[in-house]
Amino acid sequence: MFTSVYTLFLLAFGVLPTLYAVFLAFTRNGAFAGVDNFLRVFSDYRFLPAVMHVAAYVVVWLISLLVFVVLLALVVQAIRIRWVSTGVRFLYYVPGALAGAASVMLWLFVLDPSVSPVAWLLHALGSESLVQTVQLDTLPIVLAVIAFWTGAGGWIVIMYGALNNISADILEAARIDGAGAWSTAWFIQIPLLRKWISYMAILSLAAGTQLFVEPRVLSQATHxxxxxxxxxxxxxxxxxxxxxxxNGSAAISLLLLVVAVVLSVYFVFRGGLFERE
Known part of the structure; x- marks a missing residue:
């Protein structure tokens, strides 16, 4: 009963569209076309650069997310003053209330040295205009910063909750054995967060490969x-x-799905996501 509504939505907006995309990817004008649609997409001069752009963004995005979310969650969990900890978590979470397009619109002002509150930093990096800030060679980093600002807060709160579920007896035993804050974090807390880190990596990987809103808005803003x-x-x-x-569009979508599934399976097994304690 609890899962029935979710299952219906999954079938209607997940499974059925995927099956329809599979049908389109292997047909042409209603007739079976084999892998012709995929070959046509592969031969498109725009395909390989797009693959490289998404790959660069996902690498920067995932590494920064995994490292800084865990680090910030450990810092917040170490704060013993309750109202300070609550306030910090709230501030982390606020940017997540903004939708993707709204977040990018806000960042258009941040990235424009003529109106940015951090114009001094942009000038120090050699940017005199929005166009110079979002050059193609630095765009994966810019997009990763926008995505981190929008999505990291929710994951920090989740990791904070996971840290609070670690038995106090284990942490107390570590302190008795002489482990400091960094040793406790590295050898005890982070290993016990392995499943949650894998879960974050899987969902963030799926979101990262679907990169669309941010570069589209930036494309319009930079003409x-x-x-x-x-x-x-x-x-x-x-x-x-x-x-x-x-048909070609479905072929690209299917390729994205296959890559995301393969990498997600890797994270599931490496992170022991479905292992019982």
């Missing part, structure tokens, strides 16, 4: 400095709604 085919999702969008090629 094409960020190309409209920067990410695979953008390229899939162009195939479907600019070229009326839904």
């Amino acid at each position: 094409g400095v960020v190309p409209q085919d920067y990410s695979l999702n953008q390229l899939s969008f162009l195939y479907a709604f600019k070229q009326a090629d839904f």
Whole structure:
């Protein structure tokens, strides 16, 4: 009873669209086309750059998320003054209330040296305009910063809750054995967070490969400095709604799904996500 509504939504908006995408990816004008749609996508001059852009972004995004979320959660958990800890967690969580497009709109002002509250930092980095700030070579870092600012707060709160579930007896035994704060974090707390870190990596990986809103808004704001085919999702969008090629669009989407599933399975087994204690 509890899972029935979720199951219906999963079938309607997850399983059925996926099966339809599989059908489109292997057909052309209603006839079976084998892997022709995939070969056409692979030969597109825009495909490989889009793959490299998404890969660079996901690497920067995942590494920064895994490292800084765990670190900040440990710092918050170490704060013993309750109202300070609560206030910090609330401040971390606030940016997550902004939707993707709204978050990017806010960051357009932050990244523009003419109006940015951190203009001094942008000038020190050699940026004199928004266009210079979002150049293609630095764009994965810019996008990762935006994504981190938006999504990290919720994960910090989750990791904080997981840290509070660690038995006080284990931490007390570590203190008796002479373990300091860093030793306790490295050898006890982080290993016990392994499942939660894997869970965060899986969901963040899925979100990262779906990169669309941020580069699209930046493309409009910079009048094409960020190309409209920067990410695979953008390229899939162009195939479907600019070229009326839904088969090629489905092929790109299916490739993204396969890559995300394979990497997610790796994180599941490496992180022991479904292991019983």
